[in-house]
Amino acid sequence: MKLLIIGGSDAGIAAALRARELNNEISIALLLADEFPNFSICGLPFYVSGETPNWRDLAHRTEFPNIEVLTNHTATAISPAEKIVHVTDSVGAEKRMAYDQLIIGTGARPIVPDLPGVDHPLVFPLHTMHDSFRLHDRITEKGPRSAVIVGSGYIGLEMADALVHRGLTVALVGRSPAVLPTVESKLGRLIEDELRRNGVRVVSGTAVERITDTGGGIAVSGGGGAAIAGEIAVLAVGIRPNSELGAAAGVHASENGALCVNRHMRTNVETIYAAGDCVETWHRILGANTWLPLGTTAHKQGRVAGENAIGGNREFQGSLGTQVVKVFELAVARTGLRDAEAAAGGFDPLTTFSEHYDHKAYYPRARKLVIAVTGDRGTGQLLGAQIVGHWQSGVAKRIDVFASALHHGMTVEALNDLDLSYTPPLGSPWDAVQMAAQEWVRAFKSAASTPGGG
C-alpha cells in the first residue's frame, strides 16, 4: 500500500508517524512545499525575538525513519479517479505520483488584507519560515527602531513581545475592542495593561484602512485616528485554510474554505483524508464543526487520519479550542466557549470573573489569577474558562484542568469533586480552579433564586 501525504507540518508529519508506528510494511511518502519538515511555526516569534537564536532548533524532529520526505515538492493537482497527485519537484520538473490512500495536510496561509500599501516592501507578513527569515534579517541587518504590528490576535501579541525584546519601539493596532478577541474583552484589557507596562502603544478598535510610505518608513491608518508610523510593519491579521488543492479535486469545503471531514478525518472523496489547519474541526462542546486552526489539534487530527488511512477506525474526539499565549510576564489561556460563543451555540451562558491566588498567600511571591468561568444556566454544565496571570503561575496547566473537565461534560459544581494536588508553594486546598467554580455556582444559585434572575 502507498500512503501519500501532502504537507509536512504538524498534521502531515503526525499522520506519517502514526501510520508508520502501526504498520511497518506500507510505503509512506510525504510532499513538502518548502525545505522545513515539521518545523514549529509557533516558535517563529522566539526566533525573531532572539530567544531561539538558531532557527534550526525550531524543528520538532529532524529524523523521519522509513518515511520518504520530499522537500521542495509542490502538489499542483489531484486526480482522484486515477489516484494520482501531480507534483512539481525541487528542480521544477513535473511528476505524477500514485497513491492508494491520500492525506491532505496543506495547512493555512496568512490573510493579506486588500489594503492600499499592503505590498510595500517594509510590510512583513508572518507565517512561514521564509517570512520569518525575511523579518529576522531585516531587523538584524537594518536595525529598525520601531515597528507597527497590525493584528492583535495571539501572533500579534507574541510579535509585540518579540520586537520589544529586540529593542524596537512597538505599536499594536487591532480591530477588536480589546486585544486577543478569543478571550473576553475584560481579560483582553488586562493584557493591554501588560503591553503598556512594557512600552507598547496599544490601539484597539481600529480597522486599518491603508499603509502609506513615509519616506524611510511606513504609516498605518484607519478608523479616523491619526496615522501610526514605524520603520517596518508586521502583518498578523489571521490565517485562512490552504484548501484549493483539495477543493479542485472535488473535496467539499465549508463557506470559509475549510475542507469538510467527518470525525474519521475522511473527506467525501474516496481514499482522501484531510487534517490540520486546512479542515473543519469537530467541536466537542458545540457538537458541530467549526474552524479552529491550532497545532495541538493538527497533531491529533493527523494522528487519526494516519491511523484510519491505513485501515484503522479511530474517531477524532474533538477540539475545545484550548490555547495559551505568553505576553511579557503574563500568560493568557482559554478553553471551551466564551460567553458570546456559548449563546450563539444555543446555550444560556452565565460568565463569572473572580480572582484567586496561585498559591497560599503566606508563602512568598503569591500572585493573583483572574479566572472567567462560563457555564449553562439551565444545566449547570461547564462551557468554558479563561485565565490570565503571571506566566509562572500555572495558568496553562490550570486551563488544562478545565479542558479535562470540559472533555467529560462536567458541571461547574462537579469541579469541586476533583482531587487536585496541594502544597502551599504551588496551590491551595481548593485550587484556584475550584474556587473560581465555587464563585460561579454562587452566582448561578443566586441568579436562580432572584425573581427576574436566571
Place this chain on the structure above:
Amino acid sequence: MKLLIIGGSDAGIAAALRARELNNEISIALLLADEFPNFSICGLPFYVSGETPNWRDLAHRTEFPNIEVLTNHTATAISPAEKIVHVTDSVGAEKRMAYDQLIIGTGARPIVPDLPGVDHPLVFPLHTMHDSFRLHDRITEKGPRSAVIVGSGYIGLEMADALVHRGLTVALVGRSPAVLPTVESKLGRLIEDELRRNGVRVVSGTAVERITDTGGGIAVSGGGGAAIAGEIAVLAVGIRPNSELGAAAGVHASENGALCVNRHMRTNVETIYAAGDCVETWHRILGANTWLPLGTTAHKQGRVAGENAIGGNREFQGSLGTQVVKVFELAVARTGLRDAEAAAGGFDPLTTFSEHYDHKAYYPRARKLVIAVTGDRGTGQLLGAQIVGHWQSGVAKRIDVFASALHHGMTVEALNDLDLSYTPPLGSPWDAVQMAAQEWVRAFKSAASTPGGG
C-alpha cells in the same frame, strides 16, 4: 436546629462554612481544642523556615461570620442517646452542649514512636501550632547548628528544606529504601539527589532504634549503622487518627483507628457525621475505603458532611491520594495508585518511566520532567501517575490533569484525546502528560505482542 462540630481545622471549618452557606437559620457551633481555628498546618514548615515570618498569616481565614467558634474548648465525651457533648471550656469548667446533628472532625496526631530517648527535650515532634512554636523558638533562641530529622515522608522532606533554609546542617533518617515512600523508589532517589545537592545527609533504609543524649545534643541510631548526631532532632514519622472520642461514643473504627463513614460521611451512630484525617477515605480507583489523611480531602469531606448534616444528600466522590511536595528546587507529585498499590488492589499494573521537557527545548530554560505512569495491562485503564521536576515546571498542575483523567476512569491512551493548551514557553503540542501516556501505550502494546509478555 443545632449543628455542633468538634474540630476547627480543615474538615470542621469546611463543614461549618458549607452548612452556613446553605442555611442561614440553623445554629452552628464549633469546638476547638486550641486557639487556632482553620490554621494551615501544611504551612508550618514555612513558618519554621522563616519564609512565612508571621505565624498569624497561616490562618486560612480569620472571620467565621455567624458561626460560634469556641476556642480552647475540649470535647471529652459524646452521649449519643442524650445528644450531648461533654466539654471542658477555656477556664477548665465542665459543660454539656446539646446538638441535633454532630460532626466529628478531630483530625490526627503525630505518631511518637516508642523508642528510648524519644521524650528527650531536644526531640521535637511537628504537627500542631504549639509544636512548631516550640521548634521555631528553639532555633531562634538557641541557634542550633545541626538537626537530625527522623522520618522521610513529605513532612520530613519539607523540614529538611526548612532547616537548611535556616542555616542548619541536616541529616534525614528514614525507614523506607528511598525517601518519600508514597512514590516509586526510583523517583525517591531523584529526591535524595536533590537533598544531597543541598547538603543534606540522607540515610534511608534505617529504622531508628534509640535516641541518646550526647551532652549538649542527641544522637539517633538504628539498623547497625553509626549514630547520627545533631543538636536537635525533629520527629516526623507519620500521624494517626484522633478517633478515640468518636469510638468511645460507639462510632465504628477500622483497624488503624480511623472512624468508619459511608460516602455521605455518616457514621453508624445516628445524627453523627465525621470527616477529615480522623476517618476512612473512600478511594475512587480502589472502590474501597483506605486512610489517606490530606488537607484537600478533609476540605471536601467536611463540605459533604456539612451539607448532609443539615438535610442534604451529597456523596463524597472519593480520593485519589493526589499530593505534591516541594523539596528545594524540585516538586514531586503523585495521584492514584503506585505499582505495588495497584497490584494489591487487584489490578495487573504496568508502570513506565519516561522523561519529557516541560516546554519546547528551543525556548530558554527547558527542563526535563520524569513521569511514571501506571496502567492496567488488562484494560488499559489509567491507575496512577507520578512526576518529579523543577518546582516551576508545572509538576503540580500536570498531576492534576492525570487526576482529572483518573476521576473519569480514562484509559491511558485516551489521554491523547485531551485538548490541552500549548505555547512553546509552557508546553509542547503533545503535552508531557500525553507523551508519557504514549510511552506507556507503546510498552503496553509491545508487552502484549511479545510471546511471554503481558
